[in-house]
Amino acid sequence: MTDESILLSQSSSADETSLKYMLKLAAPMVVTNISFTVMQFVDRFMVSRLGTEALAAILPAGIISFVPVSFAIGVMTSVNTFVSQSLGRGLKKDCSKYCWQAIYMGLAYISITAVIMWLAAPQIFRALGHEAAVVNLEVVYLRIMLYSQFLAVFTWSSSQFFMGVHRPIITMYAAVVGQVVNVAANYVLIFGRFGFPAMGIAGAGWGTFIGIAISAGIGMAMFLGSDINSYFASRKTKNIDLTKIKDLLKVGFPAGFGFMMNMMFWGIILFGLVGRFGKESLAATSAVFSCMSVSFMPIVGLGTALTAAVGKSIGKGKKNMAIKQTGVCLRVALIYMGLVGLCFFIFRNDLMVFWSPDDKEVVRIGTNIFIFAAVFQVFDAILLTYYDALRGAGDTLWLAIVEVLSATIILGLGGFCMLKFFPELGALGPWVAATFKIIAGAAANRWRFKSNKWMQIDLFKRRPLGVPVKIEAVIE
Numbered sequence: 001m002t003d004e005s006i007l008l009s010q011s012s013s014a015d016e017t018s019l020k021y022m023l024k025l026a027a028p029m030v031v032t033n034i035s036f037t038v039m040q041f042v043d044r045f046m047v048s049r050l051g052t053e054a055l056a057a058i059l060p061a062g063i064i065s066f067v068p069v070s071f072a073i074g075v076m077t078s079v080n081t082f083v084s085q086s087l088g089r090g091l092k093k094d095c096s097k098y099c100w101q102a103i104y105m106g107l108a109y110i111s112i113t114a115v116i117m118w119l120a121a122p123q124i125f126r127a128l129g130h131e132a133a134v135v136n137l138e139v140v141y142l143r144i145m146l147y148s149q150f151l152a153v154f155t156w157s158s159s160q161f162f163m164g165v166h167r168p169i170i171t172m173y174a175a176v177v178g179q180v181v182n183v184a185a186n187y188v189l190i191f192g193r194f195g196f197p198a199m200g201i202a203g204a205g206w207g208t209f210i211g212i213a214i215s216a217g218i219g220m221a222m223f224l225g226s227d228i229n230s231y232f233a234s235r236k237t238k239n240i241d242l243t244k245i246k247d248l249l250k251v252g253f254p255a256g257f258g259f260m261m262n263m264m265f266w267g268i269i270l271f272g273l274v275g276r277f278g279k280e281s282l283a284a285t286s287a288v289f290s291c292m293s294v295s296f297m298p299i300v301g302l303g304t305a306l307t308a309a310v311g312k313s314i315g316k317g318k319k320n321m322a323i324k325q326t327g328v329c330l331r332v333a334l335i336y337m338g339l340v341g342l343c344f345f346i347f348r349n350d351l352m353v354f355w356s357p358d359d360k361e362v363v364r365i366g367t368n369i370f371i372f373a374a375v376f377q378v379f380d381a382i383l384l385t386y387y388d389a390l391r392g393a394g395d396t397l398w399l400a401i402v403e404v405l406s407a408t409i410i411l412g413l414g415g416f417c418m419l420k421f422f423p424e425l426g427a428l429g430p431w432v433a434a435t436f437k438i439i440a441g442a443a444a445n446r447w448r449f450k451s452n453k454w455m456q457i458d459l460f461k462r463r464p465l466g467v468p469v470k471i472e473a474v475i476e
Helices: 003-007 019-048 052-089 092-127 132-164 168-191 201-223 226-232 242-275 279-315 319-346 348-355 360-375 377-392 396-421 428-451
Strands: none
Touching (some): 052 201, 052 279, 092 132, 168 201, 319 360
């Protein structure tokens, strides 16, 4: 089988800056993220049937469990950057090498953080001021999520590899199958169907574990399969490569640190401060967050494709092409998230009644929170698009600085000030700070991209180019 038969699915004259090309490249990742969003949506809806306490517990527990692992995910996103640029340079074996190094680093890191989080879980949620009944549920769910993170390492690494080599369709199939299994397992385990005992919120955790296991298995089977191995030597590049690890850490460490800080402050500030106003405020925030996934997760998928496209263009030495690709994706993101924001505003009461039909206080709080969520949708589109374009160029230090400063100063300090000086706003105070944080991040990333400073970054200094390859993305 030739290289072209593996990777070539369209004419080599295809315009890689066109809307059609970018949408075809992004479509599998958008479908992947939409399916993930639907899965989370269904999960939380099932849990919401267990009562306000369960709904109040599931999202804080999920985010807190995600905070330390978000560092590893941030590092692993650099796999997309290096793989796509290696692809553009014709360095085929390097593509699979970067994936293996990410797997090794991820497993080592998770082994440490899982132990720490397991032991510290009760103290963390009590420190956030949550009610005892909610804390008990949060601890149960978080500890199950820690098990799933070991398997998720394989999913995160392989998905970044497949996106980097412009084979996102593989990630899409693995994710969709895993998420369908997840939803089915949740239904069985949460409510106790087909002879299984009703496990409540623990059933939601184990359902997620099963779904991730399926997804990881499919992704790794394809990564080691004959097609990928014949082109990228994925079975022969398993050795530890300190040079590649250094590359990933150099670009990925800032990204991971910034992502972790961002997640930490979203978790601590929103759920820590909001939690002080009671389980109704926590439940309302969980409901709004679940609906927000409908807007930003598809754009995250579009951004993942943009990172790969920008990386490949830079690897081929065509940086002006990267600018055009970013502009195309930005227009799509603005239109989509603008429409979602409008829907949030118009249907905010109906959305909250859907989530909590029997608790009027949850509906009241959530309806007001939705106003802020509607306002920052367009700014979030700008923030995410330029973030992923800069990530494709390897400009992760800038991104980390923006994330850390905006999270600590605006979201952290600002959220605390809203609580202290405007207590009458209640749960809305932290959301005001969150809105300004997103606006500031959007402005900073846009300025950075327009300055063209990212064009001066060279991730492969003093390294020879490989043999140029005639390939296009497999995006059909």
